[in-house]
Amino acid sequence: MAGPTPDTAQYRHRDVVPVRRALVSVSDKTELLTLAAALAGAGVEIVSTGSTAARIRDAGFDVTDVATVTGFPESLGGRVKTLHPSVHAGLLADLRLEDHELQLAELGIQPFELVVVNLYPFVETVASGAVGDAVVEQIDIGGPAMVRASAKNFANVAIVVSPESYPAVIESLGSGGTTLTQRRELAARAFAHTAAYDRAVATWFSEESLSEQDLPEHLTIKAERLATLRYGENSHQRAAIYTTVGGHGIAQATQLQGRDMSYNNYVDSDAAVRAAFDMVKPAVAIIKHANPCGIAVAAPSALDPIASAHLRAHECDPVSAFGGVIAANRTVTLKMAENLRDIFTEVIVAPDFEPEALEVFKLKRNLRVMKLPDDWQQERMDVRLVSGGLLLQDADRFPDDIESVATDWQLVSGQRPEPEDMTNLIFAWKACRAVKSNAIVLSQASATVGIGMGQVNRVDSCRLAVERAGNRAAGSVAASDAFFPFADGPQVLIDAGISTIIQPGGSVRDDEVVDAAREAGVTMFFTGERHFFH
Numbered sequence: 001m002a003g004p005t006p007d008t009a010q011y012r013h014r015d016v017v018p019v020r021r022a023l024v025s026v027s028d029k030t031e032l033l034t035l036a037a038a039l040a041g042a043g044v045e046i047v048s049t050g051s052t053a054a055r056i057r058d059a060g061f062d063v064t065d066v067a068t069v070t071g072f073p074e075s076l077g078g079r080v081k082t083l084h085p086s087v088h089a090g091l092l093a094d095l096r097l098e099d100h101e102l103q104l105a106e107l108g109i110q111p112f113e114l115v116v117v118n119l120y121p122f123v124e125t126v127a128s129g130a131v132g133d134a135v136v137e138q139i140d141i142g143g144p145a146m147v148r149a150s151a152k153n154f155a156n157v158a159i160v161v162s163p164e165s166y167p168a169v170i171e172s173l174g175s176g177g178t179t180l181t182q183r184r185e186l187a188a189r190a191f192a193h194t195a196a197y198d199r200a201v202a203t204w205f206s207e208e209s210l211s212e213q214d215l216p217e218h219l220t221i222k223a224e225r226l227a228t229l230r231y232g233e234n235s236h237q238r239a240a241i242y243t244t245v246g247g248h249g250i251a252q253a254t255q256l257q258g259r260d261m262s263y264n265n266y267v268d269s270d271a272a273v274r275a276a277f278d279m280v281k282p283a284v285a286i287i288k289h290a291n292p293c294g295i296a297v298a299a300p301s302a303l304d305p306i307a308s309a310h311l312r313a314h315e316c317d318p319v320s321a322f323g324g325v326i327a328a329n330r331t332v333t334l335k336m337a338e339n340l341r342d343i344f345t346e347v348i349v350a351p352d353f354e355p356e357a358l359e360v361f362k363l364k365r366n367l368r369v370m371k372l373p374d375d376w377q378q379e380r381m382d383v384r385l386v387s388g389g390l391l392l393q394d395a396d397r398f399p400d401d402i403e404s405v406a407t408d409w410q411l412v413s414g415q416r417p418e419p420e421d422m423t424n425l426i427f428a429w430k431a432c433r434a435v436k437s438n439a440i441v442l443s444q445a446s447a448t449v450g451i452g453m454g455q456v457n458r459v460d461s462c463r464l465a466v467e468r469a470g471n472r473a474a475g476s477v478a479a480s481d482a483f484f485p486f487a488d489g490p491q492v493l494i495d496a497g498i499s500t501i502i503q504p505g506g507s508v509r510d511d512e513v514v515d516a517a518r519e520a521g522v523t524m525f526f527t528g529e530r531h532f533f534h
Contacts, residue, residue, distance in 0.1 A: 014096055014155060018177035022114040023087070024056070025049040025066075025143065027121055030163040035116065036061045038170040044114070050074065079141070091115060091149040095156050113177070114169070115150040116160045119143040119197055124245070126204055139201055144194045151194075154187035155180070161193045196222040215392060221383065226251060232263045239263040248375045249273075253349065257361060258368035261347070265325065265368060269349050272327030275434035277378065278398060279427070281446075282330045284309040285434065286321045291454060293320035295431045296447035307335035312447040314343070317468060325349070332357050340364075351376065396531060398430055410505065412514045414523030417500060421477070425525070428479035429502050433531040439481035440465040440489075442473055442498070449476055458484060462492040475499055481531045483507040487516040494520045504530045 022044050026032060032055060039046055040061045047064045048056055056063045067073050070084040090112045093100045104111060119140040126135055150159035158178040160169055165186060172178045178186075203216055223242035232239035241261075243251045250270045255261065261269075268287045275285035281297040282305035294316035302308030306328050314321050321343065328336070328350040337357035340348070347368040348361075361369050384391045399405055406426055417425060427446040432439050435453045440461040442450035450469025452461035458480065466473045474497030483506045484490055490501060490513055501517060505526030517524040 015180045016177045017113050017156060017158070017183070019044050019113045019158070019173060021045045021047065021090075021110055021112050022116065023047045023066075023091070023112045023146065024116040025052050025146070026116060026118045027140075027143075028118045028163060029055060031166050032056070032163075033059050033061075035163075035166045035170065036063075038173055039114075042173040044173070047112075085109070087146070088149055091146060091157060092153050093156070094153060112150070112157060114158050114160070115146060116169075117143050117146050117150075118161050118163075119147075119193070126200070135204060140197070144197060147190050147194050151187035151190040154183040158183045159186050159190045161186075161190050165189070219383075219390075219392060227260075229263050230260065237263075241266060248373055248377045249379065250349070250370070250372070252373040252376075253370040254373075256353070256358065256369040256371055257365070258347075259366050261368055261370075265347050268325035269327065269347050269370060271434065272325050272347075273349055273372070273376075274378075275431070276327040276329040277376075278430045278433060279329060282306045282309050282328075284313045284326060284328050286313050286316075286324045286326050288320050288324045291436050292431070292434050292448070292451060293317040293324060294448055294451075295434065297427065299445070304333055304335040306330045307333055307339055310336050310339055314339075316448045316451070334360065337361055396433060396533070398433070402426060402430070409502070410526040410528070412505070412510075412524050412526055413517040414500070414521065417523060421500065425477050425479075425500055425502055428477050429527065429531075432479040432481045433533060435481065435533065437481055437532045437534055439479075439531075439533065440493075441479045442466070442469045442476045443479070444472060444476045449473070458482070459486070459489040459492060462489045466492060466496040469496070473497055477502065479503070481533065483510070483530070484513045485509060487512045490516050490522075490524075494522055498522065500524070502527060504528060506530075 019042065022039055024046055025048060029052070032052070036046065036056045036059065045064060046056060046061065047066055047069055049066045053063050053065055066087065070086045074080070086109055089104065089107065089109045093104050093111050095101050095111060147159055147161060150157045158169065160166070168182065169178070172182065200222065203219060221244065223244045226241045226243045229239040229241060231237055241251060250266060250273060267290055271290045272285045272287040275287065275292055275295055276283050279297050283295065283297045284306065285292055286294040294313035296309050296312035296316070298305035298308040299312065310326070310328065323344055323346055325347040326345055326349070330350070331352040331354060332348065332350045333354050334356040337360035341360060345367055347370060349370040349372060351372045353369065353371065358369065361367055378397055379395050382393050382395050403426065406422065424443055424446050428441050428443040431443065431448055432441045435441060435451055438455050438458045438461045440452040440458070441448055442465050449472040450465040452463070452465030455461040455464060469476065476498060477500040478493045478498045480501070480503040483504050485507050486509060493501060494516065500523040502525045505528060507513065514524060
């Protein structure tokens with residue numbers, strides 16, 4: 001049913017609205033007392049609830065309890081306190097209309113010009129691992145009602161849902177009041193806030209009814225803009241980076257030095273971290289245009305493991321490493337920093353940096369140095385936007401006990417490698433996951449020596465990997481992210497002197513591929529698991 005439609009001629013223009021009465025009820029009390037001091041200093045009556053009122057009163061500011069306004073005490077453990085006509089009429093009265101103004105006077109209700117409300121920490125409570133009633137009690141009812149009422153009535157009321165908006169509101173107190181443009185912008189933020197909140201609640205209820213094998217019927221992604229970037233992938237595209245609630249990834253990294261991060265820097269840094277942290281041993285990944293140009297773990301006898309891993313990764317393709325993005329899965333040492341002194345690098349990302357390493361990096365002023373958050377972790381799910389919607393999938397991750405899993409790989413040709421060679425094979429298989437499909441990785445001693453990526457057929461990826469490896473191809477192992485549809489791809493590898501090939505298997509021509517390996521005396525494993533990366 002349509003709502004009332006008053007004659008627009010009745011509306012009186014209101015641009016600047018002085019703030020005489022404010023309703024303040026916040027869960028996040030960041031800078032609350034700064035706001036309270038400004039309101040009190042401007043002679044604004046503060047109406048508040050529960051712990052918010054107590055905090056303001058304890059700081060020495062006058063505050064009116066909402067129960068005094070409603071004539072009804074907070075009840076049901078705080079579930080009911082602001083759901084009352086004396087509150088909501090004061091929020092919804094459109095004082096551009098004379099009859100609304102008269103009705104308020106008849107009812108003895110005073111209007112609010114400012115409402116400061118943020119909601120119970122539902123998302124944070126879920127993220128903490130809480131379940132059942134502990135989560136249900138964090139579903140805010142009165143808060144969203146006040147926010148929506150105030151936002152609907154933006155012509156008369158300024159609604160604030162985040163401490164980030166306090167400075168602008170405080171400034172408006174000294175300039176006569178809030179402007180219509182300001183109130184409209186605050187209303188837009190408020191409706192986005194309640195929409196995200198409701199989606200989070202709906203998602204939780206949906207997930208509670210699902211088994212571990214199901215995906216949620218409703219998906220909530222709440223993100224806050226961290227920074228506006230200079231441009232996107234190209235200079236004509238706008239771009240910004242947003243952080244998600246509960247995130248622990250590259251978006252939460254701390255920049256220690258260098259030029260501002262770009263859109264492409266973030267994409268490549270994320271890919272580099274993903275590749276480096278797939279490895280358990282000290283490892284470094286070098287990324288260019290979202291593809292690895294080198295991945296390696298430290299040499300067994302290295303005195304400085306992370307520096308060793310970097311040198312071995314760099315040796316894979318020094319030309320492509322120029323202007324690359326580097327990720328290390330261990331603290332970056334002085335030795336590694338010195339190795340980078342004469343190598344042009346856009347970004348280096350790591351869990352930490354030795355102070356001496358940072359001193360070396362200061363000589364490279366444009367180098368972006370990014371420290372991962374202490375609680376960095378691999379994402380459990382992958383989300384990708386498509387036109388009109390998005391795709392959700394489990395993240396492609398390797399099990400922690402991959403060495404045990406490897407014992408179940410099917411040996412279809414040749415002899416089982418010695419333990420050291422098997423370690424190299426496992427490395428190649430894990431490195432392959434970080435390469436865009438079709439992916440072929442050649443490795444020796446747990447360091448890539450040739451990478452073929454992003455080709456539209458697998459045989460070209462084989463040729464590219466062999467070409468980049470040069471004479472290092474002989475005796476190396478090869479990993480393919482998906483099965484070989486024909487024997488021509490493996491033949492390119494065999495002709496280059498590859499000793500062992502690992503692939504998922506599953507092609508209708510597996511017999512032909514295996515026969516080619518057997519005829520050449522090459523060892524071949526089927527893993528039964530594909531690792532496409534598009």
